[in-house]
Amino acid sequence: MKKGAGSGSGAELISRLDRIPIWPFGSTVLWVIGMGFLVAFYDITNVSFALPKIAGYFHLSSAASAIPVTASLLGYILGSYLNSTLADLKGRRTAIISATILFTVGSLATTFSFSYGWLIVWRFVTGMGIGAEIAAISTYIGEMAPAPVRGRYTGMANIWSFTGLAVVPFVALGLLTHFSWGWRGMFFVGALAGLTLIWAFRIPESPRWLIAHDRLAEAEAVIQNGEARAEKKLGKSLPAPVLLADETHEQKFPTSALFRPPYLGRWLLLFFVWVFMYLSDYAWLGMAPTLLVDKGYSLASSTLFLLVTGIGYPIGAILSAWFGDRFERKYSILVGIVVYALSLAAFGLFPSGATIVIAGFILSVALVFFFPLLYALTAESFPTQARATGVSLTDGIGHVGGALAPIFTLAIYAAFGHTGFLMAFMYMALTAIICAILLPFGVAATRKSLEVVHHEPADSVGVVSQ
Template sequence: MIIMRGGFKMATTSQWSGTEVISRLDRIPVWPYPVSVLWVIGIGYLLAFFDITNVGFGLPVIIKQFHISAAASAIPITASLLGYILGAYLNSTLADLRGRKVGIISATILFTVGSVATAVSFDWTWLVIWRFITGMGIGAEIAAISAYMSEMSPAPIRGRFTGWANVFAFSGFAVVPFVALALVPHFSWGWRGLFVVGALGGLTLFWSTHIAESPRWLLAHHREEEAQAVVRAAEQLAEKKLGHALPQPKILADETHVQQFPTSALFKPPYIGRLFLLLAIWIFIYLSDYAWLGLAPTFLVDKGYSLSNSIVFLLVTGIGYPVGALLAAWLGDQFERKYSIVTGVLVWVVGLIAVGTVPSPAVIYIAGFFLSAALTFFFPLLYALTAESFSTHARASGVALTDGVGHVGGALAPILALAAYGAFGASGFMMAFFYMAVTGLIGAILLPFGIAATRKSLEMVHQDSSQTASG
């Protein structure tokens, strides 16, 4: 029997139960899909993350061309964060109801249209509006890809390949300063070119329609034959890579699929506790990291360094971004995920304290490298842990209501960091960095209360939590 769905050709023979479909997927020890899937997801992710920070490099020129006060320059960043929260939730609801592929495609369209429209904006108001749309797409993309990678990856390698997707993502962070330096200072239209580069993620739309749908999502929506065909194709490719047959599957727990609006499922046991715990963790993490990402150059300039020196510090220390993401891919499944995240956050905290107390060039270079590496080490693992914490029926919505809404912390971060900076006079620099360290530390303290899901089938995690809640 041949099924054609969304350009993906699938062949099926004997019928498997839903439990067997997932058990067969979760025993595969290698990435069982074409490498092109990683490239499509990765490049889209890279350019979405490129769009997160590119506006900061264009703003110094934008506010001059549009005759905007420095006080108003933060409005596009705030608009993007608000768009992130709304877009993550709306698109994740779509992804939970209509499919992970639909969620990824619609998110890519949003941030591509937003970036192109920002690039051609000739009015401050419209620029802010289109940055809001871009933010919607970025938030939507992160939630949709987190759910997709969590569900597509076999249990033994889920952390590793979530990490690989984020190698692309955080490379987007590292690339922005180089593209900005090549365009913005040398051309009056340079800031517009910077946004056009971010829109190149739209090119992935030509291939994203051909990637497989999540078999877990298909099972949750009673499309068993299609889910079986996706896993059968995955088995065949895995056996070709391995050069031998896969072992017989151990039949694992099945997931009970409830038919209700995704968000409503999140406000019932056992998920309501996870929802608020992860929301608190994300808020405190964003209170810390958005202060560093957004205000580090400002604080360093006020400490006596020139703006060019501050940018060079961030360019050099940005080498840590891909290093941390590669470490996450390598170690993501070696240890219990939540404790690996705690380790990464603690390195982050120590780095902030070091810069705050001894802001010499040598310390800034060394601690800044570890800050960049720590950030991109624990973020992919925290994305994975967040997606693992919710059932298939509401997984994308769960990511949106924790990571997405958690960006409230990102919006408050510069306000609170600047308040700490201004309140302590000569010690303001140190206290601003201590504020970043303390908020990050609170996130680390909360993390051990999360679930243990490393190398476990998502269905087993769901069953264990359901039994605990009913008990």
Template sequence: MKIDASRDDLEKDLIARLDRLPVWPYPSAVLWVVGIGYLIAFFDITNVAFGLPVFSKVLHFSQGQAALPITASLVGYVIGSWLNSNFSDAIGRKGGIMTATLLFSCGCIVTTFAFNLESMVIGRFVTGMGIGAEIAVISAYIGEMAPAAVRGRYTALANVFAMIGQGVVPVVALGLVPNFAWGWRAMFLIGAFGGLTLLAFPWIPESPRWLLSKRRHVDAAAVVAAAEKRVRARIGDTLPPPIEVAAEVHAQGFPTAALFRPPFRGRVLLLFALWFVWYIGTYTWLGLGPTFFVARGYTLTHSILFLLTSSIGYPAGSLIATAIGDTFERKHTILAGMILWTACFIGIGIASSPLLIYVSVFLLAGSLGFFLPLMYTLTAESFPTRARATGVSLTDGAGHLGGALGPIIALAVYSWGGISSGFTTVFLFMAVTGFLTAVLLPFTITATRRSLETVSKG
């Protein structure tokens, strides 16, 4: 018993020493590596929407088959997220990120050289597995690495890269897709370059919280000591005193099983519902937005130009999240962004002029860039280290099932609205999903600036 008590005291001390640090305590290379991984992953999430109007004709897809590559990617996202998250909770965050990077790089190569529906679906499925795995594990990794007071800020900062990746898609698409027969293939090939980040992993530290969950005290102490040394050199002052925290709960058994006991079972169900509903509208927009504009009568080039405003909106929103991510309670900040997101869909749906569409698309992208990093942070904060990546996969990851259904439902809604009002109807449908997500947000946990071990104790 005395040995267990001393181990608990040691673990509390290490976590308290980490959480007291006022700034990012690791090499900037950590943020660059996960950031570039995010950038490539988010680039690949949205590039299919801009290539779809072209490759669906080149590969002779029927109208009913057009949504299948999007659906395959999202189903792969769910499966890859869950499998790799359990793997990451068992063997480490670094191994999980590396596996995810390999998956989406290989998937991008297969998609690039797709020659029929089957090969396109396989390529998008494998890519989706990698992207889902990447986002779940990185969300857990950044949350565990960052001290409590700056957790939201640095999760948002990593997501600035993600939003840049998502934002540059219209720019690249405008240059490639309308002008070159192979332009859509080149867009998919770009995603494969994310594999180059694997070269930097020998210099990336493992999560000290994950190390403690595996009782690897010596390794965890070395990471924390190096972090303290770096912060002392940076701020040139005495470090703040450690704060009282709860002990880390050690990993036992299959990670998923830990999440189906109170209090985590309720958190899983709530966050799954939140992500599921939100992704219905989100992937309708990301996957079919240009298609709906073309159907409204705009040219493909004009449709891409509408989306070009998002290239500024996405990173601008995430930079704002970086600035205030830890200033206010996270779930309230997310709620404000979600209300703007909902209003923008209504604005696009009833727009009577291209100018209103441009403004609405910019604000829509800005709101997503703002609240999405904070939603990832809040989701990761809700679960214990021993199953944190798995918790993200069962909520955000499995929530992508909503994204898989979204384009299918949206096409039916569009057809129901008819030629005259289908455009308005489908955008009001997306607005409803944002409103329902906003209704669920107040029921999530309060976690801003609190120790992860305190928030996730259970």
């Protein structure tokens, strides 16, 4: 049903939230979602560093050793969809808690896998938890952050996530090069995510989700708490709210809400954006250590290269938070992807130690600059009643590209013989450029209330007024 715009309506409550110029819900919320992101992203790439050791332990071929990566990504797709449906039906907080439990159990069980078959099974379960966590948190942060700072705080949350990527080479260097059981230790570190459950039950539910489910009193209590925190921090009263158009909340199964205009077009566009992005991104994140080892670098050397380039991850996340709301997001993303693609091409063309470090560093900065903004843009494109499901059906199912990436990369590497290294990286660059070409057709949502975005077609606003 549709809420009116009178006193206590959903529209009034959202207008009160979106007038707040800072993050209004306290540091505990940011810490919980930040740690969830950190461990989820750590778990995405830890397997790629562990693969050479796993292959040796279980006596695997190169092709067979890619199966855990593919299994994890297929689990990501299923977990993202199932848990996002739960998020849209039962709440964002419930979904964050269930996702954390899922990938904690998966990581712990992977640690103690003593057959390759069970390792694949538990990496699938871990992947389900990772996909569930990323979709739930992306939806949650997008709904909790007021419109003027949504990009900034999505970027800040992702400082944690890409710090998770950055620490993987450090952990790998400490464990894999010194202990025969080091690959098991890599997975055990991921299981530490379960500690966040101590605080996860204390975070507030999304007021947008509460409004969509006709729980206005609870939504108002959350927003009042945010208003009080913001006024205390700012030392002054908040500006008067500007009443916005209300969003229509139809009580349908979340997926069905996406298969009608304008959401069907947005879903198709973002689905292909994410497919091509993951065809590139997971080829880089999942196969770079293996390609460098096959190129002749030792495992320690290739890990050290990627450790140094990984310093770019937190820098990129800081830039994403800084610029997240200054320019229209879809164009900021496009620029970041082009820089990322050029760095991949340089990596393949000039594979010396110095070039690998320099190009890899620039690549890492660019990757982590645009990824948080792409998560924000994806969540902004869908209605509250199906926002988490929309994220799962784009980013989540888009991981089909991620699942295929190691297979395509290894096939290209093998097919081109002595130029296989170059062609593998040119493949990564090309798929990223295709993604960039699609982006201008997306919605322009920067600094706009989510409710306003749903009444607008895609447009071409390039710079956002301050």
